[in-house]
Amino acid sequence: MSAGKKKVPYGVKQESLLRNTWKNRTLVCMVLPVVILLILFNYVPMFGLLVAFKNFNYTDGILHSPWAGFQNFKFLFSMKDLTIRMLRNTVGYYLLFTAVGTVLNVVLALGLNQCRNKYFTKYSHAVMILPTFISFIAVTYIVECFLNHTNGMLNQMLQTFGKDPVRWYAEAKYWPLILTIVNVWKGTGYGAVLYLSALSGIDGELYEAADLDGATGWQKVRYIDIPMLVSMICIVTLMGVGGIMSSNTGLFYQVTKDSSMLYETTQTIDTYVLKTLVKSGLNDFGPSTAVTMFQSVVGCMACLAANAVTRKVSPENALF
Amino acid sequence: MGNRTVKHFSAGQAVLYVVLGLFAVTCLLPMILVVIASFSTDASIYEKGFSFFPTGWTLDGYKYIGKFGDQIVRAYGVTLFETVIGSVWTILLCSMFGYALSRSTFRLRNALTVFLLITMLFHGGGLSEFIIKSNIYHLRNNLLVLILPGVGAYTCIVMRTFIKANVHDSLIESAKIDGAGEFYIYVRIVLPLIKPVLAALGFMEAIGHWNQWQTSYLYMSEPNLSTLQQILMRIENGMEYLKRNMNASPELAKQLAQMPSVATKMAVLAVVTGPIIIVYPFFQKYFIKGITIGAVKG
Numbered sequence: 001m002s003a004g005k006k007k008v009p010y011g012v013k014q015e016s017l018l019r020n021t022w023k024n025r026t027l028v029c030m031v032l033p034v035v036i037l038l039i040l041f042n043y044v045p046m047f048g049l050l051v052a053f054k055n056f057n058y059t060d061g062i063l064h065s066p067w068a069g070f071q072n073f074k075f076l077f078s079m080k081d082l083t084i085r086m087l088r089n090t091v092g093y094y095l096l097f098t099a100v101g102t103v104l105n106v107v108l109a110l111g112l113n114q115c116r117n118k119y120f121t122k123y124s125h126a127v128m129i130l131p132t133f134i135s136f137i138a139v140t141y142i143v144e145c146f147l148n149h150t151n152g153m154l155n156q157m158l159q160t161f162g163k164d165p166v167r168w169y170a171e172a173k174y175w176p177l178i179l180t181i182v183n184v185w186k187g188t189g190y191g192a193v194l195y196l197s198a199l200s201g202i203d204g205e206l207y208e209a210a211d212l213d214g215a216t217g218w219q220k221v222r223y224i225d226i227p228m229l230v231s232m233i234c235i236v237t238l239m240g241v242g243g244i245m246s247s248n249t250g251l252f253y254q255v256t257k258d259s260s261m262l263y264e265t266t267q268t269i270d271t272y273v274l275k276t277l278v279k280s281g282l283n284d285f286g287p288s289t290a291v292t293m294f295q296s297v298v299g300c301m302a303c304l305a306a307n308a309v310t311r312k313v314s315p316e317n318a319l320f
Numbered sequence: 321m322g323n324r325t326v327k328h329f330s331a332g333q334a335v336l337y338v339v340l341g342l343f344a345v346t347c348l349l350p351m352i353l354v355v356i357a358s359f360s361t362d363a364s365i366y367e368k369g370f371s372f373f374p375t376g377w378t379l380d381g382y383k384y385i386g387k388f389g390d391q392i393v394r395a396y397g398v399t400l401f402e403t404v405i406g407s408v409w410t411i412l413l414c415s416m417f418g419y420a421l422s423r424s425t426f427r428l429r430n431a432l433t434v435f436l437l438i439t440m441l442f443h444g445g446g447l448s449e450f451i452i453k454s455n456i457y458h459l460r461n462n463l464l465v466l467i468l469p470g471v472g473a474y475t476c477i478v479m480r481t482f483i484k485a486n487v488h489d490s491l492i493e494s495a496k497i498d499g500a501g502e503f504y505i506y507v508r509i510v511l512p513l514i515k516p517v518l519a520a521l522g523f524m525e526a527i528g529h530w531n532q533w534q535t536s537y538l539y540m541s542e543p544n545l546s547t548l549q550q551i552l553m554r555i556e557n558g559m560e561y562l563k564r565n566m567n568a569s570p571e572l573a574k575q576l577a578q579m580p581s582v583a584t585k586m587a588v589l590a591v592v593t594g595p596i597i598i599v600y601p602f603f604q605k606y607f608i609k610g611i612t613i614g615a616v617k618g
Contacts, residue, residue, distance in 0.1 A: 020427040026502040027420040031432060034417040034471050038439055040457070041469040045444025048452045061455050111340055116333060124344040126604055131347050133600060135531030137552045138593050141586070142350045144556075145357060145370040151582070153353075156369035189347060190611075197612045217332060242441070249534060254553075273447050277538055292445035300442045320437050 052293035056285055072290040079287065082272075086291070090268040093252075094244050096176070097183050102233060104188050109195035110225055114217065125196070128189025136250025143182060143255050169257060172264040179266070182255060198232045199225060234310075235317045241306035245295040249274050269295050351597075358382070358586035365582045381583030385591060387576065388562045391543075392551065392588070399530060399548045402466040407525035410470040411518055418479025419506050424489065436473045450538060461542045466535060470528075475521055482517040482613050483510060520610025523603040530596060548592045555585055 021028060048062060055068040076083055108128070115121045131139075146153045147168035155165035168174060202224065210220050247268035256266045258275070269291055276288040311318040353370060361376035368375055385392060421429045421436075444452070459465035487510050495505050511518070533549040540546060546554075554561040559581050563573075 017427050020425075024420075024423070024426045024428070024502070027423060027426050028428065030416040030503065030506065031420045031428075033413045034476065035432075035435070037413070037468060037471045038435070038473075041449070041453075041471075042439040042444070044456075045449045045452050046442055048444050048448030051448060051451060056451070058455060062451060108340075108343070111336055114333075114336055115340065117337075120337065120340075124340050126601070127344040128347045129604075130351070130597065130600065133527050133531075133596050134351070134593055135533065135549055135552075137531075137533055137549045137556075138354075138589055140556065141552070141589050142354060145350070145353055148370070151365050151369040153370050156371070185347065185350070188343075193608055193611050197608070217330075254533070257556075270446065273445070274534070274538075277447065277450050288447050292447045296443050296445050303441050319440070320434075 046296075049289075049293050049296060052289040054289075056289065068286070072286040076287040076290040076294075083291075085264065086267055086269050086272055089265065090245060090247050090270075093176075093179065093247060093268065096180060098237065098240060100180055100184060101187060101191055102237060104184055105191035106195055106226075106229060106233065108188055108192040109199060109229075110221055112192065112196055113199040113225065114221070125189060125192070129193070130189070131186045132190040134186070136248070136254045139182060139186065139250070140254045140257065143178070144257075147178070169259045170261045172262045172266070175256065175262055175265045179251060179255070183251065194236060195229055195232060198229055202228050231314055231317075234313055238306040238310045238313075239319075242299055242303035244302045245299045246270055351593075354586050354593075355590055358583055358590050360583055362580040362582055378580060378583060380580045381585075381587035382591075384576070384579045384584045385587050387572065387579075391546075391562060392548075392591070394544060395546050395548045395551045398463070398466075398545055401463065402532075402547065403526050403529040406467040406470055406529045407522050409467060410472075410475065410525050411522045413471055414475040414521070415479045415483075415511070415514065415518065416506060417476045418481075418483055419510050421476070421480040422483040422487070423492075423502075436476055440473045454539065460539050461545060462539075463545065465539045466529070466532070466547075470525065475525070478521060478610070478613055479514070479517065482514055485613075487513050516606055516609055517613060519603060519606040520608075520613075523599075523607050524610065527596060552589060552592055555588060559584055 015023075051062055051065070052072055053068060053070070054062065054065040055071070056062065056065045060066075112121050112125055144152070147155075149155060149165060149167055149169070152168070154168070158165055166174070168178070206224050207220060210224060215223070247270045249270050252266055252268050253271045253274055256262050258271070259266075273288050273292055276285060307319050349372075353372060356372055356374065357365065357370055358381045359377050359379065360371075360374035361378045361380075364371070364374035364376045417432075420426055421432060423429065453459045453465060453469075459468075491509065492505055495509055500508070531549065532547070533553060536545075536547045536550045537553065540550065551562070559576075559579065563576055
C-alpha cells in the first residue's frame with residue numbers, strides 16, 4: 001500500500017478518484033462479482049439482525065413483521081438458566097480449546113522441528129493433518145464407534161475389566177473431556193503448520209552460535225525456538241479472539257448427536273440457534289434472534305479489541 | 321536446521337520419534353477402525369463390539385451399497401457439482417478481486433479493502449442469514465445456495481498478498497506498455513504465476529464444500545438434492561432412510577432385511593470420505609504454503 005503513495009513525488013499529478021476509477025473500469029468490472037456477492041450474503045444479513053427487535057413471522061417477512069422493541073431480549077433474559085448455560089459453554093469451550101490447542105500446537109511444532117529425519121517429519125506430519133479434512137459427520141460416526149453403549153470400544157474395554165458400561169450419550173460430565181480430545185485429534189496437526197513454518201524461518205547461525213557456547217538441545221529450544229514463536233502465538237491467538245462467541249456446530253451439534261441430556265455441558269449459542277432453525281415454526285424464535293444479535297455485537301467488539309492490542313504489540317500484523 | 325553437532329542417535333531423539341509416531345498413529349487409527357468395521361460382519365460387532373480384530377470378515381457392506389445405487393449416485397452427483405463449480409467459481413472471483421486490490425494504481429482499492437474487512441468484523445449470524453436466504457432470496461431447494469455464498473474476505477486477502485509478493489509491478493507495467501488490457505494481464509500473466517495459491521485455496525475450498533452439511537441440512541429438504549453428507553446424517557441411526565427411499569421389490573426388500581447394517585453404514589462412510597484421503601497427498605505441499613501465506617500480511 002505504501003508503494004502507491006511513494007510514487008506521487010515522481011511528478012504525476014494526483015488524479016481525481018472518479019477519473020482514476022473510470023480509467024480502471026476493467027478492474028471495477030473484475031471486482032464487481034465479489035462486491036455483489038458480499039452485499040447479498042454478508043451485508044444484507046447484517047441488516048437482517050433487525051429481527052431481534054421484531055415479532056418475526058414468515059408470512060410478513062423481516063420488514064413487515066410488527067416491531068417488538070426489546071421484548072425478545074427480555075424473553076431471553078427471563079430464561080436465565082438457559083442463557084447462562086449457553087454463554088458459559090460457548091465462552092468456556094472457546095477458552096479451553098484455545099488454551100489446550102495453542103499449547104499442543106506449539107509442542108507438536110517444536111517436536112517435529114527437533115526431529116533430525118526430515119522424511120519422518122514430513123510424512124508423520126502429513127498423517128497428523130489428515131483428520132482436519134474429515135467431515136464432522138464422519139467424526140460423529142467415528143466417535144460413536146468408541147462411545148456406542150452396546151458395541152462401542154470403550155464400553156467393551158470397561159466390561160473386560162469388569163466395570164459397568166457407561167451411557168456416554170447421556171452423561172454430561174464426560175463431554176468436556178470428550179470434545180476436547182476430538183478437537184485435539186482433529187486440529188493439532190493442522191494447527192502446528194504455522195508454528196512449524198515460523199521455526200523453519202529461524203536463522204541457522206543462531207543455532208551455530210549456541211553450539212559454540214555449548215548449549216544443549218533443550219537449551220536451544222528454551223532460549224531460541226520458544227522466544228521466536230512468541231510473536232506468532234500472540235498473532236494466532238489474537239486473530240482467533242473474534243470467535244469467542246461462536247462454536248463449531250459440527251462438534252457441538254453433530255458429534256454430541258444433539259442429545260438433550262448432554263445440554264448442560266454441550267449446548268452453545270450456535271447449537272441453540274441451529275436447533276431453532278431446524279424445527280421451524282416454533283415459538284421461541286424471539287430469543288434466538290436476540291441471542292444472535294448479542295453474538296454478533298460481542299464478536300465484533302472482541303475483534304476490534306484484539307486488533308487494537310495487535311496494533312500495539314506488532315503493528316505489521318494488525319488487520320487494519 | 322540445528323543440532324548439527326550431535327550426529328549419533330541420542331536417547332532424546334528416540335523418545336521424540338516414539339512420541340510423534342504414536343501421535344501420528346492415533347490420528348490414523350480411528351479412520352482405520354472405520355475401514356475395518358466396514359469389512360466386519362454384524363455378528364462380530366454385536367458380540368465383540370467395534371474392534372480392530374473382528375471375528376468375521378465380509379464384503380457384504382460394499383455389496384449392499386450397490387443396491388441403493390441410485391440415491392448414492394445422485395448424492396455423489398450433487399456433491400461433485402457443488403464441490404467443483406463452487407470452488408472454481410469462488411477461487412476465480414476471489415483471485416480477480418485480489419488482483420484488483422494488488423494494483424497500486426487503482427485508487428478504489430482502499431475503499432474496497434475496508435468493504436472487505438467489515439465483513440470479517442461483523443456477521444449477521446446464522447439465523448439472520450437463514451431468514452434472508454429462505455424468505456427473501458427463496459433459495460430453499462435451489463442448488464445455488466450451495467455455490468453462491470462461498471466468497472470470503474480471507475480468500476481475497478490471501479490472493480492479494482500472494483499476487484503482491486509474486487507478481488512484480490514492473491511485469492504488469494511492461495505488459496501494459498505492450499498494449500495488454502487488465503483482464504488480459506490477469507488471465508495470461510497473473511493466473512499462471514499464482515498457480516500454487518490457487519491450488520492451495522482451491523483445495524481448502526473444495527474440502528469445505530465436500531464436507532459441508534449445515535447448508536444442505538437447513539435448505540435442502542428435497543431428497544433428490546441431498547448431498548453425501550446429508551445421506552450420512554440420515555443413515556446415522558440405521559439404514560432405514562435409504563430403504564424407505566427406494567421402491568424396493570419384495571425380493572429386494574427381503575434381501576435388504578438381511579443386510580449387515582453396521583458394515584453397510586461404515587462402507588457408505590468409507591465411500592464418502594475416501595476421495596478426500598486419495599486427493600489429499602497431491603495437494604499437501606500446496607496447502608501448507610497456502611496457510612503460511614495467509615498468516616503473513618502484505
